[in-house]
Amino acid sequence: MNKIILVFLIILSGIKPVSALFLDVNIYHNFKVKAIDFSPTSGKYTLEADERIIRDFHKGISINISPLRDSVLLQINHYNVGLYKEVSLYGRGFINSFSLSSKKDSLPLRFYDDNLKIRVIDGRLQLLNNVDLEHYVAGVVQAEVGGSSKDIQFFYVQAVSCRTYALVNYLKHTVDGYNLCDQVHCQYYLGKSINSDIIRAVARTSGEVIIDSTGRMISAAFHSNCGGETVNSEDVWTNSTSYLKSRIDTFCTSMSKAKWEVTIAKDDFLTILYQAFDFPLEDSISVDSALHFTQEHRKVFFIHSIPLKRIRQEFGFRSTFFSIESKNDSLHIKGRGFGHGVGLCQQGAIKMAELGINYHDIIKYYYKDTHIIHYSELKYNFMP
């Protein structure tokens, strides 16, 4: 196509001519991979090893990859292709994807977009999915919320949040030689998305990230259900931000994780308080306050300045937002919400999406004074 017409079409369509951004994601991060089979599932692949192009591969061919001392051994049908230090399988088709599996290590079969890089670290294979940012975002949304059908606006929210996280944490694993791992330490990622709504939501929000009032991308904290009131970040963690601020949430209170209740024997409760916090059991006023502790609105501390987050940890409660009802020898702990309560309340966001509220408004509701822009418009460089 004529270049001038192409530029004109790009302007007309509103698509920003931004070159694709690729991430190196360490896949099968929680496995010790000793052997794996690579098979193209669409497109075609070029094998590059030690800075040389070796050959092309099409669908139907399976390459067995294993470590041999500190090198990568490649075999097809038990015939050696070669022994290399660094191996890359680059997709050369219009759409490229591949499968990975291993009978030997009983690894789960997974499907990935784009490219694969392999090297040997400590006698095991290190597998990096060199993946387009947008494909990665679709995979993360799939792994995190893809199992159930959601309104498209909720997938927009998830796509923008996961993309922001990926770029904020672009350098998180630099010392390990890649950008992100595929576990919750970074973001859960099990390969390509198969949900057409998620793929559509990612394409529709392509490149969009959330920035705070100073123009920097935000740390997009989220939790399951806030119980009707979110929490300041400084009340749970040490750092205060302009956008992770407590607010009343009227959307999540009728959702499945809005309420919880547990019953504990009064003596057990007091014993744990004493053991964990040296609680003064001889002081009847303190004991009475503890046994009748209530929260109309969220508090930060339990009795005697014990942080509620420590109480939550010690007793394994779903949230810090609870009140205590004392009856005979039992305590009924009546709680609201599920999770730390900071940032976006997922069930509230799901409800807002069901009500047809736009994803920009959902994000602004939970992240104070924020905006959505394309990452190419950022005023600073997030990948020096």
Ligand SMILES: [Zn+2]
């Ligand atoms: Zn990680």
Ligand SMILES: [Zn+2]
């Ligand atoms: Zn909520």
